[in-house]
Amino acid sequence: MREEIIAHAPTRVDLIGGTLDIWPIYSVLPSAATINIGIPLFARVKVRLCDEPFFHIRSLDQGKEIRGHWQDVLADEGALPLAALVLREFWREDLPGLDIEMKAESPQGAGVGGSSSLAICLAGALSKVKEMCSSDSFPAEEELVRVVTGLETRLLHTPTGTQDHWAALRGGLNLIRYSPGGPLVETIRQDPFQDSPWSMILCDSGKSRCSGINNWHVFRAFFDGDVEVVAKFQEIARLSTAALAAAERGQMDGVLELSHQEWLVRKTLAKEIETDESRYLDQISQQEGALFSRICGAGGGGVMAIFVPKEREASVRARLGSAGARLYPSEVCIRGLVFSEKNESA
Numbered sequence: 260m261r262e263e264i265i266a267h268a269p270t271r272v273d274l275i276g277g278t279l280d281i282w283p284i285y286s287v288l289p290s291a292a293t294i295n296i297g298i299p300l301f302a303r304v305k306v307r308l309c310d311e312p313f314f315h316i317r318s319l320d321q322g323k324e325i326r327g328h329w330q331d332v333l334a335d336e337g338a339l340p341l342a343a344l345v346l347r348e349f350w351r352e353d354l355p356g357l358d359i360e361m362k363a364e365s366p367q368g369a370g371v372g373g374s375s376s377l378a379i380c381l382a383g384a385l386s387k388v389k390e391m392c393s394s395d396s397f398p399a400e401e402e403l404v405r406v407v408t409g410l411e412t413r414l415l416h417t418p419t420g421t422q423d424h425w426a427a428l429r430g431g432l433n434l435i436r437y438s439p440g441g442p443l444v445e446t447i448r449q450d451p452f453q454d455s456p457w458s459m460i461l462c463d464s465g466k467s468r469c470s471g472i473n474n475w476h477v478f479r480a481f482f483d484g485d486v487e488v489v490a491k492f493q494e495i496a497r498l499s500t501a502a503l504a505a506a507e508r509g510q511m512d513g514v515l516e517l518s519h520q521e522w523l524v525r526k527t528l529a530k531e532i533e534t535d536e537s538r539y540l541d542q543i544s545q546q547e548g549a550l551f552s553r554i555c556g557a558g559g560g561g562v563m564a565i566f567v568p569k570e571r572e573a574s575v576r577a578r579l580g581s582a583g584a585r586l587y588p589s590e591v592c593i594r595g596l597v598f599s600e601k602n603e604s605a
Contacts, residue, residue, distance in 0.1 A: 269297035269592035271426030276499030280420030285437035297430030297592035302377035309356035370556030372423030429595035465536030466560035532558030
């Protein structure tokens with residue numbers, strides 16, 4: 260019998276407190292929090308055991324692949340470097356070969372944590388298959404996040420945060436509070452907009468972002484002691500902590516108001532965070548009654564989240580569509596990483 264695992268995991272929209280999830284920024288601040296929600300732009304991975312010690316990894320969305328025996332695949336990090344790193348950490352040379360198929364539904368540079376979601380999805384699928392064919396147990400959530408974050412840091416050569424990984428693992432509304440011992444995560448597995456007068460619209464800002472550049476710029480300025488940047492981070496931390504308290508009370512109106520205030524501060528951290536395209540889409544959305552919009556992730560392009568009164572959602576969507584904006588599914592994904600199993604006769 261050949262074992263096969265199919266896994267998928269959501270990406271995320273950050274509502275407030277992005278960049279605070281990067282250690283050691285949150286250790287320096289007296290209090291900090293991040294809030295995000297899972298969205299149905301999925302990472303999908305299929306892992307199938309092979310009869311021979313041969314590996315074939317292919318990315319359907321990138322049109323790239325690597326193949327060969329164990330050492331060949333690990334040495335060929337050029338085509339799919341993150342996949343090779345994840346395979347090295349979550350598989351073993353003495354185990355059977357694998358056929359791996361991956362697909363990220365979020366476009367490259369979307370700013371919704373697509374690469375982190377894909378890495379969590381692959382690490383989870385490999386761990387699930389390894390559990391079936393060895394004595395190894397499935398790792399705890401904290402270990403998955405720790406290892407995958409470390410692999411991304413090694414690949415990017417810049418500090419990386421963890422909020423994307425928690426959204427991929429859990430979906431729902433994630434309230435992440437930072438303590439001296441690290442992040443404490445509470446997940447509310449329901450749509451926070453269900454009983455709210457607000458809706459969320461996701462659309463392409465018209466420009467792809469370059470992952471991590473803005474985060475690295477402000478990270479370095481923060482630890483260089485730039486007085487203005489430090490003050491802005493302190494204000495972002497204050498607003499994010501207040502938003503977390505509002506979310507715990509179920510006050511989504513308060514979360515969105517604080518998210519708006521935080522965005523007004525965040526977009527002044529670097530001139531590249533907003534773009535001409537995002538300003539235009541924000542302007543026409545507000546003309547149709549939207550409350551505000553914010554670019555997801557580190558900014559500089561990618562997906563925008565636009566928050567509108569429910570009664571104005573249709574008109575805002577129509578205006579965005581007439582302007583040529585690409586709209587994405589905006590439902591909240593209340594489930595995180597999930598697996599389905601399949602056995603095939605050899």
